[in-house]
Every structure is written in structure tokens, then in C-alpha cells.
Amino acid sequence: MNTQTRDQRGPPDAQSQAVASYLETHPEFFEHHPELLEYLRIPHPSGEAVSLIERQVEQLRQQATLYKQRLDELISVAQENDLLADRLHRLTLSLIDAATFDEVMNTLQDELHDEFRADLVEVRLFSRAEFEEQRGASGGSGGSGDNVEIEAFQDLFQQDRPVCGRLRRGQLEYLFGSDADDTRSVALIPLRGPHFVGMLAIGSRDQDRFHEGKSTDFLVRLGELVSRALRVVSLPGV
Numbered sequence: 001m002n003t004q005t006r007d008q009r010g011p012p013d014a015q016s017q018a019v020a021s022y023l024e025t026h027p028e029f030f031e032h033h034p035e036l037l038e039y040l041r042i043p044h045p046s047g048e049a050v051s052l053i054e055r056q057v058e059q060l061r062q063q064a065t066l067y068k069q070r071l072d073e074l075i076s077v078a079q080e081n082d083l084l085a086d087r088l089h090r091l092t093l094s095l096i097d098a099a100t101f102d103e104v105m106n107t108l109q110d111e112l113h114d115e116f117r118a119d120l121v122e123v124r125l126f127s128r129a130e131f132e133e134q135r136g137a138s139g140g141s142g143g144s145g146d147n148v149e150i151e152a153f154q155d156l157f158q159q160d161r162p163v164c165g166r167l168r169r170g171q172l173e174y175l176f177g178s179d180a181d182d183t184r185s186v187a188l189i190p191l192r193g194p195h196f197v198g199m200l201a202i203g204s205r206d207q208d209r210f211h212e213g214k215s216t217d218f219l220v221r222l223g224e225l226v227s228r229a230l231r232v233v234s235l236p237g238v
Contacts, residue, residue: 084218087111087115087116088218088221088222088225090111090115091107091111091112091115091222091225092225094107094110094111095107095108095225095226095229096229098229098233099233100233100234101230101233101234101235101236103233104226104229104230104233105123108121108123108200108226112202116202118202118203118204119182119183119203119204119205120176120179120183120201120202120203120204121200121201121203122175122176122200122201122203123191123198123199123200123201123226124174124198124201125191125196125197125198125230125235126150126196126197126198127195127196128194128195128196128197130150131150131157131196131197134150134151152168152170152171152174153171153188153199156188156190156199157190157197160190160192161190161216161220162187162188162189162190162216162219162220162223163187163188163216164185164186164187164188164210164211164212164214164216164219165185165186165210165211165212166184166185166186166207167183167186167188172186172203175201175203176201176203179203182205183203183204183205184204184205184206184207184209185203185204185206185207185208185209185210185211186201186202186203186204186210187202187210187214187216187219188200188201189201189202189219189220189222189223189226190223191223191226191227191230192227193227193230193231194231195235196230196235198230200222200223200226
């Protein structure tokens with residue numbers, strides 16, 4: 001008789017699953033049977049048994065803590081974006097007032113160092129003619145002459161979007177000279193105009209400042225802004 005009863009009820013796992021499924025589809029069950037709540041005991045991480053209501057309260061507290069952490073993260077990101085927007089606005093106004101190439105360069109150095117905490121800022125420009133000539137030299141497989149540096153950054157120019165991360169030794173030396181050893185991460189931003197092609201390089205001593213997974217939306221806007229400012233001034237040697 002006992003054996004038959006156990007067989008009809010099924011194995012313990014099946015019984016547990018059946019009870020769980022029933023309670024999931026009938027969440028009002030304990031409203032009709034409140035007397036059962038006093039018999040329920042839920043294990044607590046401390047090892048003590050707690051009532052169902054106490055466990056539910058604890059779970060709600062944990063969820064509230066998690067939601068607060070996520071909200072704090074969203075607020076932090078929003079505040080950082082607002083700060084970047086304000087800084088970009090000030091940079092825009094300063095570049096509008098820049099009437100010469102030197103003034104544009106000085107503005108970039110001052111604003112990016114002071115407002116954007118950049119350790120190193122460099123701009124490299126090439127005339128459109130020499131850029132196209134160098135890209136076509138030797139089928140784009142190394143180039144020749146004095147402008148082999150163009151070939152060293154072909155990935156940036158082909159992608160035509162900012163890139164972040166670590167650079168090769170030769171690239172760092174070309175951009176930052178004696179400061180190459182101290183440069184741990186770099187943001188490279190392509191610059192383009194009717195008569196020039198170039199790049200804005202922002203270097204950091206912090207290897208995580210410009211990591212490969214960093215969003216480049218702000219850098220895209222910065223590149224567009226600097227490119228536009230350079231179009232309206234006379235570029236030396238370009």
C-alpha cells in the first residue's frame with residue numbers, strides 16, 4: 001500500500017516541481033489558506049530558519065539595493081555626459097574665436113589639457129595631394145619618401161572613425177616623441193577637410209583612460225568640430 005502511494009505521487013523532484021508550478025500559476029493560494037504560512041520555514045544564509053514573510057522582506061530589500069545601485073550608475077553617467085556637453089560647448093566657442101592656425105592649436109592644447117584632463121595633445125596634418133599620393137604608392141603596402149607615417153595609420157584613415165587603445169612603439173614615437181614611454185593609452189581622431197587629412201591624438205598616462213571598449217560618440221563630435229575649425233584658417237605646409 002505504501003509503495004503504491006509513493007508510486008502514484010511520483011519521485012520527490014517531480015512532486016516539488018508540481019507544487020512550484022501550481023503556486024506559480026496560483027499566487028493567491030495563501031490568501032485562501034493563510035494558516036499554512038505559519039508552518040513555512042525558509043533557510044536563511046545565516047543558517048537560521050525564517051518565516052516566508054521575513055524572507056520576502058529580505059528579498060525586497062536586496063532588490064531595492066540593486067535598483068538603487070543601478071540608478072546611481074545611471075545618474076553618474078548622465079552627470080558625466082552633461083559635464084562633457086558643457087566642456088564641448090566651451091571648446092566650440094573658443095574655436096569660433098580662433099582666427100589663425102596657431103590660435104586653433106593653442107586653444108586645443110589649453111582646453112583639452114585643462115578641461116578634458118588630457119596628458120598629451122598632438123595634431124598631425126597632411127595635404128590632400130600628398131595623402132592620396134602616399135596611399136597609392138606601392139599599392140598601399142608601405143609607401144616611400146618622407147611620408148611613411150601616413151601608412152602607419154592607414155587603419156585609422158580607412159575606418160574614418162576614432163579609435164582608442166594602445167599604439168605600437170613607432171606610432172607613439174611619431175606622435176609624442178620623448179613622451180612615448182609615458183603614454184599608456186591613446187585616442188586617435190581622424191580629421192578631414194577639402195585640402196587636408198590628419199589626426200588629433202590625445203594621450204594619457206592611464207592605460208584605462210582610452211581603452212578599446214570606450215564609447216567614441218564624443219570623440220566623433222570632437223573630430224567634426226576640430227575639422228571644421230581647421231577649414232577656416234590657413235594651414236602651414238598643407
